[in-house]
Amino acid sequence: MNAAVESRKLRVATTSLAGCFGCHMSFLDIDERLFELLEHVEFDRSPLTDIKHCGPCDIGLIEGGICNAENVHVLREFRHNCKVLIALGACSVNGGLPAQRNHLDLGQCLQEVYLTGPGIVGRQIPNDPELPLPLDKVHPIHEIVRVDYFIPGCPPSGEAIWKFLSDLLAGRTPRLGHPLLHFD
Amino acid sequence: MSQDYAEAGQLDSRLPPIFERYRYEARYLVQILREVQDALGHLPAAALSAVARALCLPRARVEGVAGFYSFFHLTPVGRYRVLFSDNITDRMLGSGELIDRLCNKLWVERGKVSEDRLVSVDTTSCTGMCDQGPALLVNGRPLTRMSAERIDRISELIRKQAPLSDWPREYFLIEDNIRRYDELLGRQWPNGEALKAAVARGREAMLAEMKLSNLRGRGGAGFTTHIKWESARRAPCAGEAPARYVVCNADEGEPGTFKDRVLLSSYADLLFDGISIAGFTIGATLGLVYLRGEYAYLLPALNENLARRRRDGLLGTRVLGEDDFNFDIEIHLGVGAYVCGEETALLESLEGKRGVPRIRPPFPATEGYLGQPTVVNNVETLCKAALIAVNGGAWFAGLGTKQSTGTKLLSISGDVETPGIYEYPFGVSVAQVLNDCGAGNAQAVQVSGPSGTCLAMHEFSRRIAFEDVPTAGAFMVFGEHRDMFEVARNFAHFFAHESCGFCTPCRVGTSLVANCMDKIASGQGSQHDINEIFKIHRLLHAASHCGLGQSACNPLFDTLNKFRPAYERRLRSLAFKPAFDLDQALASARQMTGRDDPAAHFGLAAGLPGVEA
Numbered sequence: 001m002n003a004a005v006e007s008r009k010l011r012v013a014t015t016s017l018a019g020c021f022g023c024h025m026s027f028l029d030i031d032e033r034l035f036e037l038l039e040h041v042e043f044d045r046s047p048l049t050d051i052k053h054c055g056p057c058d059i060g061l062i063e064g065g066i067c068n069a070e071n072v073h074v075l076r077e078f079r080h081n082c083k084v085l086i087a088l089g090a091c092s093v094n095g096g097l098p099a100q101r102n103h104l105d106l107g108q109c110l111q112e113v114y115l116t117g118p119g120i121v122g123r124q125i126p127n128d129p130e131l132p133l134p135l136d137k138v139h140p141i142h143e144i145v146r147v148d149y150f151i152p153g154c155p156p157s158g159e160a161i162w163k164f165l166s167d168l169l170a171g172r173t174p175r176l177g178h179p180l181l182h183f184d
Numbered sequence: 185m186s187q188d189y190a191e192a193g194q195l196d197s198r199l200p201p202i203f204e205r206y207r208y209e210a211r212y213l214v215q216i217l218r219e220v221q222d223a224l225g226h227l228p229a230a231a232l233s234a235v236a237r238a239l240c241l242p243r244a245r246v247e248g249v250a251g252f253y254s255f256f257h258l259t260p261v262g263r264y265r266v267l268f269s270d271n272i273t274d275r276m277l278g279s280g281e282l283i284d285r286l287c288n289k290l291w292v293e294r295g296k297v298s299e300d301r302l303v304s305v306d307t308t309s310c311t312g313m314c315d316q317g318p319a320l321l322v323n324g325r326p327l328t329r330m331s332a333e334r335i336d337r338i339s340e341l342i343r344k345q346a347p348l349s350d351w352p353r354e355y356f357l358i359e360d361n362i363r364r365y366d367e368l369l370g371r372q373w374p375n376g377e378a379l380k381a382a383v384a385r386g387r388e389a390m391l392a393e394m395k396l397s398n399l400r401g402r403g404g405a406g407f408t409t410h411i412k413w414e415s416a417r418r419a420p421c422a423g424e425a426p427a428r429y430v431v432c433n434a435d436e437g438e439p440g441t442f443k444d445r446v447l448l449s450s451y452a453d454l455l456f457d458g459i460s461i462a463g464f465t466i467g468a469t470l471g472l473v474y475l476r477g478e479y480a481y482l483l484p485a486l487n488e489n490l491a492r493r494r495r496d497g498l499l500g501t502r503v504l505g506e507d508d509f510n511f512d513i514e515i516h517l518g519v520g521a522y523v524c525g526e527e528t529a530l531l532e533s534l535e536g537k538r539g540v541p542r543i544r545p546p547f548p549a550t551e552g553y554l555g556q557p558t559v560v561n562n563v564e565t566l567c568k569a570a571l572i573a574v575n576g577g578a579w580f581a582g583l584g585t586k587q588s589t590g591t592k593l594l595s596i597s598g599d600v601e602t603p604g605i606y607e608y609p610f611g612v613s614v615a616q617v618l619n620d621c622g623a624g625n626a627q628a629v630q631v632s633g634p635s636g637t638c639l640a641m642h643e644f645s646r647r648i649a650f651e652d653v654p655t656a657g658a659f660m661v662f663g664e665h666r667d668m669f670e671v672a673r674n675f676a677h678f679f680a681h682e683s684c685g686f687c688t689p690c691r692v693g694t695s696l697v698a699n700c701m702d703k704i705a706s707g708q709g710s711q712h713d714i715n716e717i718f719k720i721h722r723l724l725h726a727a728s729h730c731g732l733g734q735s736a737c738n739p740l741f742d743t744l745n746k747f748r749p750a751y752e753r754r755l756r757s758l759a760f761k762p763a764f765d766l767d768q769a770l771a772s773a774r775q776m777t778g779r780d781d782p783a784a785h786f787g788l789a790a791g792l793p794g795v796e797a
Contacts, residue, residue, distance in 0.1 A: 069770060069783065106772045127777035133784050135769040139762075146712050146760035 010058040010169065013044040013082060017071040018098040018138060019064025021047075022155045023089035027061075029158025040169050057082045059168060065095045066139045070132035079145040084168070087147050088161070090154040092140065099138040106136045149174060152181065195234050198223050203238045210239045211554065213249055213536030217256060218477075218519055226257040245537075252538040252684075254308070255324070255477050255520035262297045262304040264342045269319040271310035271439040272674040273597045273660055279318035282335050283307065289339035303342050309522055309678060310439035311478045314597035314660070315361045315604045322348060324480055327355045358481075360446045361604025364620060366591045367583065368451070368567060369607045376498045378457040378570035382464055383504050385573065390465045391417070396577025398589045399569065403433055403525075403562030404632060404656035406588075409569065412559050415549035417466040419557035428468035429558040431548075432459050432566055433530055435476045437522040438633035439678060440658030443593035444563040446605050448475070448482050451567060452489050456513060458566030460498065461573050462559050463511040471513040472553065474530050477520050486515055522682035523732055527560040529684070540686045541730035564593055564657070584610030588649040592657070596621045599663035606659075608648065615644040617659065625664045628747070633658040634675035635735035638668075638742035668747035669754065672739045673701040679736035690733030693724045697737060703763040704754050712760040714744065714751060 016024055024047060030037070045054035054060070060082030066072055079085055090096040101109065114125045141147055151164055160180040167174040202219045206212035216235060221227050227250050236246040250256045268274065268283050287294050287305050297304040313319035316328040322338075325348060334355060341351055362369055382390045394410035401407045421427055432455070436444040447455055459471040475483065490513055493499045503509045521539045523529045528542035531553050552558025561569070568590055572580050581589045588610035594617065597603045601622025608617065618626055629639045631648070632655040639646065639653065646653050662671060680698040685691045697720050700713045721737035728734045744751060767786040774784050 069786070072766060072786065107776050110773070110776045125777050127779050129779065129781045129783050133770045133773040133777065133779065135766075136772045137769065143764075144762050144766070 010041045011044045011056070012041045012046070012059045012061070013054045013057045013078060014046040014048070014061040014088075015054075015063065015074055015078065016047070017062060017064035017074060017092070017141075018067035019089065019091045019096075021063070023063040023092075023161075026089075026153075026155035026158050027161050030162045031158070033162055037165065054078055054081045058084065059165075060085045061088045062086065062092050062141050063088045065091045065098055066135065066141060066144050067098050068132040068134045072135075072144060075141055075144055084148045085145065086149045086151060086164070087141050088151050089156055090152060093142075093150050093152050095138050095140045096154065099140075102137045106134060110134075151176070153183065156180075194224070195231055199231065199234055199238070203235075208238060210241050211534070211536045213239060213241070213246065214253070214519060214533055215516055215536075217246075217250055218517055221256060226260050229258075249536065249538055253477075253519035253521050260297070260301060262302055263345070264303040265321075265323050266303065266305045266338075266342075267308040267311075267321040268306070269309075269311040269313060269317060269321075270307035270674075270678075271314055271317075272671050273314040273440060274310075274317040274319060275670075275674065276598060276662075276666065277318045279320075279330070282318055282330050282332065285332060286335050286339055289336065290342060302345070308478075308520065309437065309682060310441075312436055312442040312445050312476070313358065314440055314442055314595065316359060317597075321478065324477070325356065326358060326478065326481060328358055356481075358445075358449070360450050361602075362446065362450075362607075363596075363602050363604040364606040364608065366607035366609065368454075368571060368591060368593070369605070373451065373454040373457070373570070375453040375493065376457065376496060376504075378454065378573045379460045379464070379498060380504060382461040382570075382573035383506060383509070387417075387465050387467070390461065390573060393572055393577035394465070394569065397572045397580035398577075398587075399565065399572060399580065400588065400650060401562055402564035402568065402592065402656070404438070404635075404654070406650045406654055409561065409565055412549050412561070413462065413466050415547070416468075416552075416557040416559045419550040421556055423555060425554070425556075427470065427554075427556050428463075428466050429553045429556055430459050430462040430466070430468045430471040431527075431531065431534065431553060431558055431560045432471065432473040432563060433525065433527060433560055434479070434563050435474050435518050435525040435530055436479070436563070437476055437525045437682075438635065438656055438658055439675075440595060440597055440630065440633045440660040441656060442595045442597075443605055443657045445479060445482075447563050447567055447593075448479065448486065452486055454567050454570050455563055456489065456493060456498075457573075458561075458568070458570035459513055460503070460511055461569055462561065462566060464503075464506075464509055466557070466559055468559070469510055469512070471511065472534055473513060473515045474518060474524070474534060475515055476518045476524075480517055483515060483517065490515070521684070522678075523684040523730070526730055526732065529730070530560065531558065538684070540684050541732075543729075562656075585647075585649045585651060587651050592648060592655070594648070594655070594659045595657050596659045596661065598661035599623060599626065599666065600661050610649045611647050613645055613647050614639060614653070617648070618644060618661065621661070623661045623663075626661050627664045627666065628662045628668055628671075630660040630662070630671070630739065631658065632656045633660075634678055634739050635731065636738070638739055638746060640746040667750060668743045669701075669705070669750040672743040673698075673705055675739040676701045676736075679732065683732060683736070687727075687729035687733065689724055689727040690729065690736065693720050693728075693733065694736050696720055697724075697740065699763075701740070704751060706763070707754060707756055708761050708763050709751075709755045710761045711755065711758045714755075717744065 043049045044057050045051045054077050060078040087093045110125050115123050160176055164174045206216050220231050232246045236243040268279050292298045292305055295306045311319050313328050318330040319328050399409045434444055463471050499512050501510045503511050518524050524533045524539040526541045529539040533539040548558045548560050583590050591607050591609050594606045631637050631653050676698045680694040683690045683694045700717050703709050717740055721741050724733045724737055
């Protein structure tokens with residue numbers, strides 16, 4: 001049975017929600033080790049594959065917090081499909097920069113940006129059903145679904161992401177030592 | 185501006201006498217701030233600057249101390265400051281409805297000062313009146329046995345701005361409620377009797393009696409008292425002002441405990457004898473009593489007692505005519521901080537600092553108050569030491585059990601017929617105690633307060649002793665009709681409020697736990713949240729700086745193990761649920777965009793491709 005577990009490549013899905021793709025850029029900073037990684041994993045939904053919906057996976061990496069309805073749907077899809085769900089980076093762990101809007105009232109924000117602010121043409125709050133509605137507050141992902149692991153950092157270094165994934169692949173409980181958690 | 189000038193003038197005239205009373209010494213900072221606040225009503229910024237200048241302290245240090253204690257106010261407070269005791273026993277007696285009633289009558293919002301600055305109504309941690317609750321403090325003075333009628337009358341008195349001295353005297357009546365007398369409570373102890381006995385024995389012999397008695401500390405930790413005394417006696421004094429000190433820990437903050445209140449009000453002679461005996465034995469020159477702010481009403485009587493002792497030659501120079509026995513006692517008042525019951529936090533507070541626990545070792549016995557050898561003992565421990573001086577160590581060791589000698593005072597409250605103080609020899613069974621206090625249908629007992637142990641019915645045969653169930657004295661009984669989840673939630677909020685904020689595991693962890701409990705209480709909880717509580721419990725236990733954080737999750741751990749259905753019946757599902765209504769979180773955007781299509785809702789969007797409900 002062990003052989004069966006080891007011979008199969010693990011499926012990994014990644015996405016960026018209310019984030020800046022900085023964590024994904026940092027992920028690419030593992031550079032040529034990406035080839036080594038690809039010997040052990042295959043990518044499901046991810047900006048690397050452009051697959052639109054996530055299927056059953058072993059590992060899901062979520063960058064960014066939750067700021068709108070679509071984020072919630074994507075996050076739930078990941079949680080439903082991924083055995084292990086990882087919050088990747090400060091926005092995913094704590095809400096981060098997008099959560100700076102949490103002390104403002106959403107209604108007033110929309111009003112000022114689309115209706116009353118200077119230099120506005122058209123003066124209408126976008127209401128196309130294609131557009132996801134914003135939530136009144138931005139949330140870290142653990143407030144919406146159960147999360148298994150957290151990788152802090154803005155962004156976490158490529159080194160930290162590599163250490164975390166290689167621990168997971170090797171069957172060790174991931175541990176980032178102090179140097180990889182040290183940001184100043 | 186004119187008000188500022190007036191204030192500045194007031195400072196110049198009113199503060200210097202306070203500074204002089206404390207000889208401009210920085211170690212009295214907490215006491216000085218307390219008196220400045222008494223004089224001015226609150227601690228305005230200008231007063232903090234004046235204190236810093238007078239004591240030659242950095243302004244930040246003064247502000248840091250002023251901001252630490254919950255009874256210091258940096259902004260103006262109402263002329264009547266009403267604080268309801270918020271222990272679970274007060275809540276069980278209906279304090280919640282009484283708070284709402286008073287707020288409604290006075291047209292104030294809980295926690296806010298009324299616009300005319302007349303009154304504020306809020307809650308505070310347990311005030312030590314659990315046997316005669318619901319209790320509250322008005323401008324620091326305790327009132328007991330509140331009822332709807334009393335609350336109505338109080339709201340009238342406040343609206344009429346009647347001075348507290350004109351309020352009905354029975355509101356301020358505080359009873360001892362001693363229900364079971366044993367060796368300590370069972371007789372009158374004349375002033376100085378025990379001290380004379382100790383001096384007659386001599387220092388070495390007194391220490392030998394202490395050793396023979398095997399007395400262990402009554403404040404909770406149960407450390408053997410004679411070892412503390414002996415270490416302090418042997419430890420060298422160092423520095424510019426070499427001295428030894430005795431500190432009496434009367435910061436009885438553990439919710440559900442009120443035995444020290446009774447000892448301080450009715451057995452103060454015995455306590456002061458005990459402090460003097462400790463001083464005599466270890467060679468100290470000063471005893472300090474750290475009295476919790478909630479018991480400030482006891483201060484005049486205690487100071488009068490000390491003055492009488494000085495007149496009688498029981499304090500001062502050459503006590504009882506002994507050439508090398510100079511000893512006096514000072515009382516310091518706490519200002520509302522549970523953590524100061526921890527002995528090193530208490531020493532920090534005595535030295536005029538924030539009540540943050542120190543790292544041990546060094547232990548206070550070698551480096552305590554002002555870095556000098558210091559014995560820190562609980563009120564009850566020192567009273568027991570006085571008994572040992574009179575009757576001898578062998579007599580004491582004959583009471584109780586082998587490892588828990590002597591008697592123990594229990595503060596019994598909750599669902600019992602006769603709440604109050606019960607003195608038992610150690611080794612008494614929980615069932616016996618429950619029987620004596622008339623707890624007909626108890627389902628649980630919280631022994632030794634929130635940081636202690638929660639016992640369920642099948643454990644009532646266990647015994648009160650260090651060998652089995654250790655206790656600092658609290659004994660809160662919960663009848664079958666009580667919801668043990670709400671009990672634990674009250675304790676979780678207590679710890680979150682009282683965390684001193686120094687170490688991250690405790691500061692953040694206690695709040696996370698309180699949030700988890702609120703989430704479960706609001707019906708949004710899941711199995712995941714229970715797992716989180718266990719996880720944080722382990723983390724707090726391992727990583728906290730002091731006992732507060734280490735024991736903060738004990739009541740949750742116990743109740744989760746023994747009353748799990750009380751939690752589970754509140755859970756929304758076994759899978760994770762957010763703490764808030766997601767669909768409601770879109771309401772504002774729906775309103776602004778005028779949308780109501782399926783994608784503008786969470787529940788309705790289930791049919792969309794790739795979307796789950």
